[in-house]
Amino acid sequence: MMKRFVLVLSLTLATGAHAETVADVWKAKCAMCHGADGKAQTKMGQKASIGDMSRPDWQKARADAELREVIAEGAPRNRMMKPFKDKLTPAQIDALVGYIRTFKAPSGP
């Protein structure tokens, strides 16, 4: 009886994972290096001198297509940034590009 309840509960949780928001994906798969706020104030971020995604110049220098490419294929100049095309759907990758755009500091250049 109890076992059955646990099974149903874990199925519910597993299904729930599909309703993951882009913020959840960022937190689970990206924030450990890029930081929750994209500023890369993390151990890994410092080690690899990952760029600060909240900087307007960082944002301006990169087209959506370039961000999409790095997320899908990895960063050619830094293998720590792995390709995510087998782990994320194209829709999730698009959503992450949009999410990265929200890191831009609101207070101008």
Ligand code: HEC
């Ligand atoms: C293990 C650490 C790590 C994880 C996890 C990681 N990244 Fe990266 N990411 C890097 C590094 C290192 C770079 C290369 C930085 C550079 O070249 O300046 C990078 C580069 C990028 C770039 C290109 C930055 C640029 O300067 O053009 C994007 C976009 C990006 N990551 C998005 C993501 C997303 C989205 C995720 C999660 C799905 C993610 N990363 C997960 C380490 C990581």
